[in-house]
Amino acid sequence: MMRLAPTLALALLLATPALAQTQPGAPAAGTPEIQAPVPEVGPASGGQGSGQVPESTIQGDTPTGTPAPAAAAAVTAPQARQPSAQAPTPAPFSDRGQPSAEELELQAALRGERITGRITIPDARAATLIQPEGQDWRTFHNRTLTLVGGIAVLGMLAILALFYLVKGRIRIDAGASGRTIQRFNLFERAAHWMTASSFIVLGLSGLNLTFGRYLLLPLLGPEAFTAVSMWGKIAHNYLAFPFTLGIVLLFLIWVKDNIPDKVDLAWIKAGGGMLRHGHPDAKRFNAGQKVVFWITVLGGTLVALSGYVLIFPFAVTDMAGQQLAHIVHGILSVLMVAAMLAHIYIGTLGMEGAFHAMGSGEVDLNWAKEHHSLWVEEELSKARGTVTGPTAARPLGAD
Amino acid sequence: MARMKFLCDSDRCIECNACVTACKNEHEVPWGINRRRVVTINDGKPGERSISMACMHCTDAPCAAVCPVSCFYTTADAIVLHDKDLCIGCGYCFYACPFGAPQYPRVGNFGGRGKMDKCTYCAGGPQQDNTIVEYTQYGANRIAEGKLPLCAEMCSTKALLAGDGEMIATIYRERVQQRGYGAGAWGWHTAYRETVTV
Numbered sequence A: 001m002m003r004l005a006p007t008l009a010l011a012l013l014l015a016t017p018a019l020a021q022t023q024p025g026a027p028a029a030g031t032p033e034i035q036a037p038v039p040e041v042g043p044a045s046g047g048q049g050s051g052q053v054p055e056s057t058i059q060g061d062t063p064t065g066t067p068a069p070a071a072a073a074a075v076t077a078p079q080a081r082q083p084s085a086q087a088p089t090p091a092p093f094s095d096r097g098q099p100s101a102e103e104l105e106l107q108a109a110l111r112g113e114r115i116t117g118r119i120t121i122p123d124a125r126a127a128t129l130i131q132p133e134g135q136d137w138r139t140f141h142n143r144t145l146t147l148v149g150g151i152a153v154l155g156m157l158a159i160l161a162l163f164y165l166v167k168g169r170i171r172i173d174a175g176a177s178g179r180t181i182q183r184f185n186l187f188e189r190a191a192h193w194m195t196a197s198s199f200i201v202l203g204l205s206g207l208n209l210t211f212g213r214y215l216l217l218p219l220l221g222p223e224a225f226t227a228v229s230m231w232g233k234i235a236h237n238y239l240a241f242p243f244t245l246g247i248v249l250l251f252l253i254w255v256k257d258n259i260p261d262k263v264d265l266a267w268i269k270a271g272g273g274m275l276r277h278g279h280p281d282a283k284r285f286n287a288g289q290k291v292v293f294w295i296t297v298l299g300g301t302l303v304a305l306s307g308y309v310l311i312f313p314f315a316v317t318d319m320a321g322q323q324l325a326h327i328v329h330g331i332l333s334v335l336m337v338a339a340m341l342a343h344i345y346i347g348t349l350g351m352e353g354a355f356h357a358m359g360s361g362e363v364d365l366n367w368a369k370e371h372h373s374l375w376v377e378e379e380l381s382k383a384r385g386t387v388t389g390p391t392a393a394r395p396l397g398a399d
Numbered sequence B: 001m002a003r004m005k006f007l008c009d010s011d012r013c014i015e016c017n018a019c020v021t022a023c024k025n026e027h028e029v030p031w032g033i034n035r036r037r038v039v040t041i042n043d044g045k046p047g048e049r050s051i052s053m054a055c056m057h058c059t060d061a062p063c064a065a066v067c068p069v070s071c072f073y074t075t076a077d078a079i080v081l082h083d084k085d086l087c088i089g090c091g092y093c094f095y096a097c098p099f100g101a102p103q104y105p106r107v108g109n110f111g112g113r114g115k116m117d118k119c120t121y122c123a124g125g126p127q128q129d130n131t132i133v134e135y136t137q138y139g140a141n142r143i144a145e146g147k148l149p150l151c152a153e154m155c156s157t158k159a160l161l162a163g164d165g166e167m168i169a170t171i172y173r174e175r176v177q178q179r180g181y182g183a184g185a186w187g188w189h190t191a192y193r194e195t196v197t198v
């Protein structure tokens, strides 16, 4: 230390204001590179005995914002600094050899890690300096989701259109009987339509966030498009609640009829009677409808859960969690939209007589016999049970 | 035209938070919003560094890429600005921004975040330059007055540099050559896909 002192003093004596500014004692003095009397280090070594302010130091200084008369200042500066020259013990300054910001940033980006530190404001999220995951999320939103969504929705529409062209509408083979049987009661229909109507608005307003800027924005112009999107967003946020309630209700009222069983295997083997002709047996719901049920219940639950995470940002999770919730929400949503397009098709255009089930709740008996044979038998035997009862002894077939 | 950039020389930043204060004051930024902040990494350990960070005004800006209403635009000086009249407060730009620059006036339950606010590089917004409407929505427009961002202009250690990318990179390079070391320019790799080679 004693041996270093003269060198230090000399270094500081000739240090330019800029160098002094960076911090008088500690860092500059404690650094080997700076105090070492090695000639080639040049300006950083301050004055290694030359007794002159190196020319390059002055030049180098000018752009950093140091006042122009650097040389003049250099003469007066050292005196003031003198005391501090003895004082500081050089702390081990071990980070000089560490990788630079660029390298750390690159490493973090490659590993997908965030660079975080300490912050003095209350917003804890602001402590993240760089989050490379943002770029991944961007790729997800702009590429993955648009591709998956576009392919799923357009692909499904194409399949349905093709199906309609090739197969046409599925008719009631035996023709309408004119007699009906109740398939869904008012409560079931109300639950279905509450879920369905909120789903449609949720789907449209959601897809608007993904595709609207490409499809609607050029048509409407920025102001109108923002108005539409704003209302869409409000609708999306509030309709989340009837949708969730609907999912829960549908699950409770229909789950008992949607447990997969052996009949479903046979139904699937027969191609559901759609691909090949014929009407395989089915109970209240056939295998296809069971699939739609479980897509709605399971998909809907996940979409709702991830949606609530998004609705209450950072309430339960951090940035990575928000981004993940968004990925789950976006992908499942577009897949559900595609699945529901098929569901809507078969319930309306695709099959004669099907819509009545959810419209009036009453379906034609022949339709029911063809598509839900086992269910009709069950219902009829139940009905006979109530009609015949213990007292009435009416001849069989009198009904 | 200049390509405006920010550079924070972390070997100089002393975490005085004056840039943060200057920004808040210049633009009357509301309570809870920090367009600029100082993050200290390796706090209390060897190699501690403080970095003043705001919007970096990225090349190929992620925020602009994900905005569902496309409300961002880039000025001739490559400053990334947005139109608050078009913003729907969806929060997507905050998910995508690598630097956490977008800010929202409210916590955001039920999507009620309010319009996004972020550093404008003291360049205002799409409204008429230096009008009251522009000031209330976006803050001061120093660029229109021929001045650079206030945070960098008043930085006492000149750690924070703002200006044409080439020019501030040259200043930084000279510093590094002169003092013999440099920790590098935080954010440059992510924001500008380039580094300040010394």
Ligand code: HEM
Pocket (backbone or CB within 6 Å): A141, A145, A199, A202, A203, A204, A205, A206, A207, A209, A210, A211, A233, A236, A237, A239, A240, A241, A243, A244, A303, A304, A305, A306, A307, A308, A310, A311, A326, A329, A330, A333, A334, A336, A337, B090, B111
């Ligand atoms: C319970 C239900 C739901 C909740 C809480 C919910 C919530 C959200 C939230 C908060 C967002 C972010 C945008 C914003 O703030 O407005 C969002 C986006 C989105 N939602 Fe939902 N949502 C729900 C159901 C659905 C359903 C049923 C669908 C589809 C049919 C859907 C499709 C979408 C789509 C496509 C996006 C945009 C994704 C993107 O562009 O990255 N959501 N949802």
Ligand code: SF4
Pocket (backbone or CB within 6 Å): B054, B055, B056, B057, B058, B061, B062, B063, B064, B080, B096, B097, B098, B099, B100, B101, B102, B118, B191
């Ligand atoms: S720093 Fe963030 S807000 Fe600023 S331009 Fe880049 S992505 Fe956009």
Ligand code: SF4
Pocket (backbone or CB within 6 Å): B063, B066, B067, B068, B069, B070, B071, B082, B086, B087, B088, B089, B090, B091, B092, B093, B094, B102, B115, B116
């Ligand atoms: S919060 Fe506003 S600026 Fe940000 S992405 Fe959403 S609409 Fe665009």
